[in-house]
Amino acid sequence: MTSPLLNKLNALDRRWIFLAMALAVLSPILLQIGSDETPSPPTIKLFDEIERLPEGSRILMAMDFDPTSAAELYPMALSFTRHCCLRHHKLYFVTIWPTGKPMIESTIKAVIGADFGSGDRAYQYGVDYVNLGYLAGDAVAISQISSDIRKARPQDARGTSLDELPMMSGVISVKEMDLIVNASAGFPGGKEWVQYAATPKKIPIAVGCTGVQSTQLFPYYPDQLLGLVTGIRGAIEYETMLAAKYPDPYANRSKRPAFLRGGAQRWAHRLMIGLIVLGNGIHLANRYRRTPHP
Amino acid sequence: MSKTVPVLIASIVGCIMIVANFSPFLLPARQIAEDWFTIVATIAMMLGGANLCVHHLKNISDREAGWGFSAVTLISFFITIAVGLLKIGVVPESEQQVKFAWSGPFQQEGSGFWWIYQYLFSPIVSTMFALLAFYVASAAFRAFRAKNLEAILLLITALIVLVGQTRDREITSLFLPPPAEGMPQHVPIADLTEFIRKTFVTAGQRAIMIGIALGVVATSLRILLGLDRSYLGGDE
Amino acid sequence: MDFHSRSPGDKNPGAYAARLASAVFSHVFRGSDSSPDWIAGKARPRRAMMKTLTVLFFLLAIPTLSFAEEIPGATKQIAWFDTGKTSFALLTIAICATVIICTELARRGKPFYVRPIAGLLAMEEAVGRATEMGKPILFVPGIEDIREIDTVAGLMVLSSVAKMAAEYDTPLEVPTSRALVMTAAREAVQAAALAAGRPDYYNEDRIHYITDEQFGYVASVCGWMYREKPAACFFLGKFFAESLFLAEAGNAVGAIQIAGTAETTQLPFFVAACDYTLLGEELFAASAYLSGEPAQLGMLKGQDFGKLAAIVLVILGCLLATWDSISPRGKSDDGQNLPRRSQWITDTVLKGG
Numbered sequence: 001m002t003s004p005l006l007n008k009l010n011a012l013d014r015r016w017i018f019l020a021m022a023l024a025v026l027s028p029i030l031l032q033i034g035s036d037e038t039p040s041p042p043t044i045k046l047f048d049e050i051e052r053l054p055e056g057s058r059i060l061m062a063m064d065f066d067p068t069s070a071a072e073l074y075p076m077a078l079s080f081t082r083h084c085c086l087r088h089h090k091l092y093f094v095t096i097w098p099t100g101k102p103m104i105e106s107t108i109k110a111v112i113g114a115d116f117g118s119g120d121r122a123y124q125y126g127v128d129y130v131n132l133g134y135l136a137g138d139a140v141a142i143s144q145i146s147s148d149i150r151k152a153r154p155q156d157a158r159g160t161s162l163d164e165l166p167m168m169s170g171v172i173s174v175k176e177m178d179l180i181v182n183a184s185a186g187f188p189g190g191k192e193w194v195q196y197a198a199t200p201k202k203i204p205i206a207v208g209c210t211g212v213q214s215t216q217l218f219p220y221y222p223d224q225l226l227g228l229v230t231g232i233r234g235a236i237e238y239e240t241m242l243a244a245k246y247p248d249p250y251a252n253r254s255k256r257p258a259f260l261r262g263g264a265q266r267w268a269h270r271l272m273i274g275l276i277v278l279g280n281g282i283h284l285a286n287r288y289r290r291t292p293h294p
Numbered sequence: 295m296s297k298t299v300p301v302l303i304a305s306i307v308g309c310i311m312i313v314a315n316f317s318p319f320l321l322p323a324r325q326i327a328e329d330w331f332t333i334v335a336t337i338a339m340m341l342g343g344a345n346l347c348v349h350h351l352k353n354i355s356d357r358e359a360g361w362g363f364s365a366v367t368l369i370s371f372f373i374t375i376a377v378g379l380l381k382i383g384v385v386p387e388s389e390q391q392v393k394f395a396w397s398g399p400f401q402q403e404g405s406g407f408w409w410i411y412q413y414l415f416s417p418i419v420s421t422m423f424a425l426l427a428f429y430v431a432s433a434a435f436r437a438f439r440a441k442n443l444e445a446i447l448l449l450i451t452a453l454i455v456l457v458g459q460t461r462d463r464e465i466t467s468l469f470l471p472p473p474a475e476g477m478p479q480h481v482p483i484a485d486l487t488e489f490i491r492k493t494f495v496t497a498g499q500r501a502i503m504i505g506i507a508l509g510v511v512a513t514s515l516r517i518l519l520g521l522d523r524s525y526l527g528g529d530e
Numbered sequence: 531m532d533f534h535s536r537s538p539g540d541k542n543p544g545a546y547a548a549r550l551a552s553a554v555f556s557h558v559f560r561g562s563d564s565s566p567d568w569i570a571g572k573a574r575p576r577r578a579m580m581k582t583l584t585v586l587f588f589l590l591a592i593p594t595l596s597f598a599e600e601i602p603g604a605t606k607q608i609a610w611f612d613t614g615k616t617s618f619a620l621l622t623i624a625i626c627a628t629v630i631i632c633t634e635l636a637r638r639g640k641p642f643y644v645r646p647i648a649g650l651l652a653m654e655e656a657v658g659r660a661t662e663m664g665k666p667i668l669f670v671p672g673i674e675d676i677r678e679i680d681t682v683a684g685l686m687v688l689s690s691v692a693k694m695a696a697e698y699d700t701p702l703e704v705p706t707s708r709a710l711v712m713t714a715a716r717e718a719v720q721a722a723a724l725a726a727g728r729p730d731y732y733n734e735d736r737i738h739y740i741t742d743e744q745f746g747y748v749a750s751v752c753g754w755m756y757r758e759k760p761a762a763c764f765f766l767g768k769f770f771a772e773s774l775f776l777a778e779a780g781n782a783v784g785a786i787q788i789a790g791t792a793e794t795t796q797l798p799f800f801v802a803a804c805d806y807t808l809l810g811e812e813l814f815a816a817s818a819y820l821s822g823e824p825a826q827l828g829m830l831k832g833q834d835f836g837k838l839a840a841i842v843l844v845i846l847g848c849l850l851a852t853w854d855s856i857s858p859r860g861k862s863d864d865g866q867n868l869p870r871r872s873q874w875i876t877d878t879v880l881k882g883g
Contacts, residue, residue, distance in 0.1 A: 014782075017435055018428045025427060035461055038478075067416035068423040068745060068771070101401065102411060140328045147321070159399070186770045187674070187793075211459075212771070216795045219496050219503065233459060266460045268427055273456050275435040276449065283439040316619045319610050331677060335710060342709030342739040349738045359757045363750075422745035426771060429778045436781075437802035499794055502810045506792045508836040509814030510679050512629050512829045517682065521633070521825055522817060524689035525682050526717055 006289065009282045017275065024271040028263035034253065035262030037236040046206040046227030047083070047241045049179060055088045057178040058171065062193060063107065066099035069185035069210055074103070075258035076208040076235035077183045079242055081111040082255075084181075086246055088121060090167050091129040092177070094153075096141050096188050101134045101157065126156075126165040133157030138188040142196040146174045173201075179226075180205040190217050194224050208234060236262045301520045308518045346371065374410060382406035451490060458487025617879055625839070629832030636828025644827050649788050649806035650819050653764075656786045657694040660761035666701040667691070668760040670751060670776060672767020672791070673707040673744055676714055679814075680792050684767030685711070685718050686817030687790075691764055692722035696731040704737040705754065707747045712739045748772040752779040765789040765804070766813060769796045777803035790816065847875045 027033075039047070053059075061081065065073040084091055093104045108131065116123045123129055132153050135141035144152035149171065155161055162168045170176065174197050182205065184190035190207035198205035204226045209217055211231030221228045229238055235258035243251040253259065307327045314324035350364035358364075376382075383405040384398040400407050440446045457463050466483040473479050516522040611619075636642055660667045669691055671684035688704065695702040704719065706712040716737045723732040740750045752775055755763070763780040765773070766789065773789070773796040780787045781803050789800035790808025800807045808816055811833070818826035850872040859868035869877075 014432045014435075017432050021428050021431045037461060066419070068419045070416075071420060071424065102408075102416075105403070137328065137332055140331075144325075144328075157399075187768070212795050215491075215495050215499055218491060219500050262461075266462065268431075269456055269460045270462065272431055272434055273453060275431055276438045276453065276456075279435045279438060280440050280449065283441070312622075316615050317609075317611055335675060335708075338709035338713070339742075340709075342712065342742075345709065345712065345739045346741070349735065352735065360753060363753060419743070419745045422749065422775075423771060426774060429774045433774060433778060433799070433802045502794050502797075504840045505811035505837065506794075506814075508625070508833045508840075509792070509811035511625055511836065512818075512833045513679055513683055513814040515626060515629050516818065516826060516829055519630075521823075521829070522686060522821070524718060524721075524817060524821070525676075525685040525714055 003285070003289070006282065006285050009278075010286065020271055020275075021268065024267040025264045028267050029260070032253075032260065033263040033267075034256070034259040035236065035266045036259065037233055037240055037262065039237040039241050040234075042221055042225075042228040042230075043234050043237040044227075044241070045222070046080075046181070046229060047238065049204065049206065049226055050080075050083050050087055050089070050181075051245075053087065053089060053178055057087075057089045058176060059084055059089045059091055060174060060177045060180045061091050061093045061104075062180060062182040062184075063093060063095045063100050063104045064097045064189045065103055065183055065185035066097055067103075068099075070103065071261065072210050072231055072235075073183045073185055073208065074107070075232070075256075075261065076229055076238060077103070077107050078111055078257065079235060079238040080181050080183070080208065081107050082115070082250065083238075083242055085111060085116045085123060088128075089178075092132060092167075092171075093130065094132040094135060094145070096135050096138060096192075097185070098134055098136070104131055104133070104157075126160070127167055130165055130167055131157040139192040139196055142188065142192050146197045146201055148173055174203060175201045177203055179203070181208070182206070183208045184213065184217075185210055186213065189213070190225075191220075194220050199224050208238075232258055232261050232265050297523060297526055300526055301523055305518045305520060308514065343371075374407075377406040377410060383409070451494075454483060455487050455490060458483050463487070621839075621879075625832075625836045628835040629829050632832035632835070633825050633828040636824040636831070639824070640828075642824075642827055642831040644815075644819060644830050647808065647812050647815070647819060649790065649808045649812065650816055652786070652788060652806050653691060653820070654694055656762035656764070656788055657691065657698060657700060659786055660695075661698040661700045663761040665761035666703050666758055667695055667762045667764070668751070668755065668780075668785070669702060669704045669764045670767065671704070671706060671711055671715060672765075672769055673747055673772060674768040675708045676710045678768050680768035681708075681711060683792075683814050683817060684790075685714055687764070687766050687813075687820065688715060689718045689722050690817065690820040692719040693726050696723045696726035696728045699728065699731060701733075702736060703754065703758070703760070705740050705747070705751050706737070707740060707742060707744075709739050712737060744770065744772055748775045751776060755779045755783055755785075759783045760785050763787045765791075765800070766808070766816070767791065769793055769800075774799040774803060780804070843875060843879065847872050850875065 050059075061077075061084070063077055065077075081091065093108065095101055095104055097103075108129070112123045112129060125131075132149070133156065135145060135152055137144065137152075141152060149168075150162055153162070156165065174180070180193060180198055180203055182190050182193050184193070184207050190209050190213065193205055193207070197203065205224075206227035206229070207217055207225055208229040209231070211233070214228070214230035217225065217228055217230075229235065236256075239250070239256045239258050243256065249255055310320060310323050310327055314320035347368065350368050353361045353364035354368075378400050381396045381398065381400050384396065384400060384402050385404075386397045398405070401411065402408060434452075438445075438449050438452055440449050457466075463481055463483045464479070467479050467481045470480060470482070513522075517525070632642070657667060669688055671688060672678070672681050674681050676682060676685075692702055702719065704712075704715045706715055716734055719737055720732045720734075723729055740747050755776075756779065760780075760783065763776070763785045765776055765780075765787070769776075769789075769791045770793065773791070773793075777787060777789060777800055787804040788806045788808070789804040790813035791797065791800065792810050792813055794810065797807065797809060815830050815833075818830055851870070854870045854872055859871065862868050
């Protein structure tokens with residue numbers, strides 16, 4: 001028994017799959033089709049913690065990602081920073097990724113520079129936020145700043161001595177932080193912050209990670225991780241909560257990059273499901289064809 | 295001797311790292327060991343750079359397959375090094391610093407190196423990462439086939455988690471009665487996804503992590519005690 | 531006294547260090563350079579454990595005594611031992627001791643069964659296939675530096691693969707993402723070629739550094755795969771997002787692929803795209819398994835005892851948690867909630883971990 005269609009499908013060139021995926025991702029982006037999400041408990045916990053902390057609390061913002069994973073993590077980095085600025089917390093930016101420094105600068109520019117750089121309670125460098133820059137040494141760097149920040153990094157990213165910055169007075173190590181918020185794209189990242197800083201020094205930590213990392217970090221939640229924001233879905237959830245609490249201006253689509261990326265993700269998921277179903281259809285048809293029939 | 299000394303260094307430094315975890319007294323020693331690794335790795339970067347040049351020059355000279363890529367690599371390598379080292383486009387940043395062109399940071403916004411990073415490196419690596427979507431689709435199409443019982447279980451789980459990860463999961467609640475006033479709509483597949491993630495995935499991950507941890511212990515002991523020296527080229 | 535001579539059977543530098551130290555001891559305190567039997571490499575089995583303990587003692591004591599004094603200022607205020615980590619230290623010692631005991635038992639000739647691992651059994655087949663097809667073999671030892679134990683495990687396997695490849699005289703390409711890994715890989719392949727009796731097989735141009743940048747490395751390796759079409763690909767080490775790129779490229783060129791990583795997030799991609807995958811601990815067991823040395827195989831058995839301890843603790847924890855949920859402990863006399871019974875495991879047994 002032969003079927004020309006089945007033969008064609010059996011020999012399907014994978015470039016057709018690539019083309020289908022390109023269309024599934026491109027169309028929602030070009031047509032500005034977004035996707036909303038209902039917040040999940042691990043995301044809600046981080047949001048509530050930032051809300052709960054008293055104004056002026058010290059938050060270490062560890063931005064351990066690079067342009068490679070920025071598509072997934074940059075929207076959540078923006079949301080975390082926006083939320084902390086809305087609550088007027090003190091922000092200590094740091095990265096243990098050599099390519100993470102521009103990510104910090106970009107986040108600061110997009111959030112503090114655009115929304116919180118002017119007005120009565122404008123964020124001031126060295127008073128309300130500081131960029132500690134890149135710390136070399138991967139996990140070793142985390143353990144170093146857990147015991148002494150100045151030993152690991154005597155100056156900030158601008159070359160100013162940490163002792164000259166008002167917000168660094170009284171800050172010796174990570175232990176003085178009220179919360180660690182980490183945007184993690186892999187190694188070193190969330191797992192290392194839990195193992196070398198948060199758990200030994202007993203500091204609450206929440207991690208925003210890529211979708212693929214979530215399975216690795218879930219075992220740490222909720223005991224060692226206060227909150228876990230995973231992938232674009234987590235970023236959309238966070239944006240949804242931010243939009244609900246601070247609708248002006250965070251309900252605007254222009255302030256919700258994750259929402260717009262969610263549409264592409266949704267259609268890519270649909271295509272994946274379709275492909276898996278099609279693959280199994282081909283497989284079953286082949287089995288049926290090989291089975292002798294009377 | 296050429297193998298014994300590295301193994302002894304590995305053993306002693308390894309033991310320092312272990313003991314320092316329990317003895318605060320040894321933390322400075324651990325710090326020294328970590329600093330030394332950074333120094334050695336930095337020197338090795340130069341070795342890597344030299345090897346990169348030799349390898350690609352040889353490719354070009356021998357006209358090996360893909361030698362054009364080697365030429366592009368070398369040109370990009372030297373341009374990036376020159377732009378970074380000469381701090382092209384860098385201006386003094388603040389009053390505190392020396393007012394010479396080189397006094398600013400090499401990654402300063404608007405500098406040549408920043409331009410390379412922002413407009414070449416960043417889009418290229420983002421594109422590479424985005425290609426994953428195509429490979430995942432292709433691999434899923436090929437690999438998720440209901441060939442046997444285990445594969446069927448994997449397939450069903452994958453479909454549930456895929457649907458559960460997007461808002462399409464709400465389709466599964468269309469057939470349920472509307473929720474009571476003020477209560478959220480029950481979404482069966484979302485609960486199932488969470489159940490799979492929290493129960494099976496987490497349990498499996500923990501089991502693998504325990505196995506890995508013990509594997510690391512045994513491998514580390516093999517290295518610390520010098521039983522296995524194959525990573526250094528074996529026995530003399 | 532000749533400090534540099536080593537008996538032919540002495541393959542253990544740690545033991546050599548212990549012998550050296552003991553020789554110094556006997557030379558200083560006995561005023562003689564005659565060494566005890568076991569220093570001269572004639573150790574009897576019952577003294578093997580003592581030897582190992584001596585090695586461990588020296589390895590731990592020398593750095594402790596050398597560096598402890600370097601702490602500036604008041605050394606007396608700094609504790610010698612972090613008592614909060616006592617349980618964890620005891621667990622570590624127990625697991626290490628079990629592994630060492632099993633090694634010694636294996637050395638004495640006690641046979642241990644180690645289950646066959648399909649991926650490792652297929653390695654020779656993969657090398658043989660490449661030989662038959664006249665195509666090269668690709669070995670990727672991950673993208674992390676040599677300080678990662680996964681990378682070291684990958685290099686240990688490289689040694690075995692290189693030996694097989696040298697015996698068959700099949701080209702082996704080892705592109706690395708770190709310069710230190712390249713140096714170590716060259717040492718491993720050169721030694722493997724020597725061990726195979728083919729010193730001319732070693733060609734250092736085939737083991738080269740590409741770039742530290744993850745996707746730059748992937749682009750280069752995948753490009754090479756599409757051009758050269760290797761018949762066998764080995765991906766053993768620490769991998770991240772590049773795992774699927776490499777495995778899919780290998781699949782596209784029709785190579786037989788054996789992968790292994792302890793990075794749990796990448797295991798599904800390797801399982802989907804490769805022929806054989808070493809899951810987590812199997813990567814660490816690979817080198818011991820391939821070496822076939824009793825001492826190394828004994829270590830794998832020691833690992834199993836560690837697993838047994840983990841299983842016992844998990845079951846105990848489950849039982850205590852179930853007991854807690856069936857009959858909560860209630861409140862103490864001063865109205866405080868009594869801690870859950872299962873907390874004994876986390877707060878006492880696993881404290882400091």
